[in-house]
Amino acid sequence: MPTLPITELTDRAREIFRLAVQGYLDSGQPVGSKTLAGAGGLRLSPASIRSVLHDLEMLGLLAAPHTSAGRMPTELGLRLFVDGMMQVAEPTADERAAIERRLAAPGPVEAALAATSALLSDLSAAAGVVMVPRREPVLQHLQLVPLAPGRALAILVGEDGGVENRILDIDPGVTAATLQQVSNYLSAHLGGRTLAQAVAVIRAEISTGRTALDAASRDLVERGLAVWSADASQRPVLIVRGQANLLDETALEDLERVRSLLDDLENKQSVAELLEAAREAEATRIFIGAENRLFALSGSAVIASPYRNREGRVIGVVGVIGPTRLNYARVVPMVDFTAQSLGKLIG
Incomplete structure (x- = not known):
């Protein structure tokens, strides 16, 4: 439903609508005609105000949650108020x-x-x-720590002091010495680079055979990188x-x-x-x-x-x-x- 232009309301309807919305925003409760009649400047009886409130309700700007309750703004009414009537107050x-x-x-x-x-x-x-x-942080080093047979903890440390951890599935036969070798290799190539830059350099080395890592260690390198690079663009x-x-x-x-x-x-x-x-x-x-x-x-x-x-x-x-x-x-x-x-x- 399109928003009703504020200029299509009479001056009386506009003022009653403003007071009703403001009263609701202040209290969180529907606002009744008696409350509005007590507001300064209206000079209208509760009966006259009820008539205007009914008209505003028919326009879809106000709603009565209960038969005997006052009115509260609809989403349409709130949009009209925010766009056409609200006077913002600067932060103190x-x-x-x-x-x-x-x-x-x-x-x-x-x-x-x-x-x-x-x-x-x-x-x-x-x-x-x-x-x-x-933003892609500049990295400092990555450490692989054995947890249990077939599992390791990958710890990535950034130059800004940020630390991220991931659990990594590994071959049960991988030794702590191999994990340390891979950690040293990764840290040497990660330091001073973003993850994207490090991944490009490391994979280029592996694909061209310019590394002394054996097949098992190369697989660990790929796994260590994958736990971050796979979700880098999707993480909350x-x-x-x-x-x-x-x-x-x-x-x-x-x-x-x-x-x-x-x-x-x-x-x-x-x-x-x-x-x-x-x-x-x-x-x-x-x-x-x-x-x-x-x-x-x-x-x-x-x-x-x-x-x-x-x-x-x-x-x-x-x-x-x-x-x-x-x-x-x-x-x-x-x-x-x-x-x-x-x-x-x-x-």
Whole structure:
């Protein structure tokens, strides 16, 4: 259903709609005519307000969850409010300082990204998400350690201090000395190179016979590389923090929706695919409910903004995921400021 232009509403309907939506976003509860009548500036009786609320409901902008309850915005109504009526509030000086302070903490980039995700979660009372830049770290060495007959632990260490482990199936007859020989060979060729560069050099040596490794050791080299190179382009690149924030007092009224949302967040690869839609945006994007396939069932909202390096190239996405009653006016500029700060740090 296309969004109704805000100009097609009368001034009275527009103001009542704005107050109803704002009241719902503030409280998480449907807003009734008596509450709206007490709002400053309307000067209308509850009966007159009920008539306008009914008209807005007929337009698909508001809905009454129960017969005797007040009204709450539909997804269509939220989109109309966000696009045509919302007045954003810039992050406070304390919020900006908190974001910049968290990003300035010493440590690897990934730690700063995780901290940023957690901070966004704290500030928005929702789940914070950061899509990690797709970058190939420069490697330092790879070590193969025997675990049990037929199994070894492959440890890859990057120059930035990052460490990744994989379990590797090997021939039961492979000795610790062979594993050490292969580790030395790999480390000599990995050091100072990205994985893609190292793989190209090593495979070229093996294919042309320019290595003294025997057949068993060459097989181990291939296995050691394969456990990383096979999934390098498919691994989840998303950090999610603050899922517990979604379990607030209002969640008890809609446990099935919250359970669906938490299940969606567990599927980080799908969430990363959703955030890809924000990579090409010039500014912060807002997805409400069924506007995105992933969160259609849970009726959730996503606020996401791309962050760029110094050359202006998009290198990741940062955002917030939560219920559709998010405080959009506050969270949107907060996400935008975080994206700009991340770009300065990583770019």
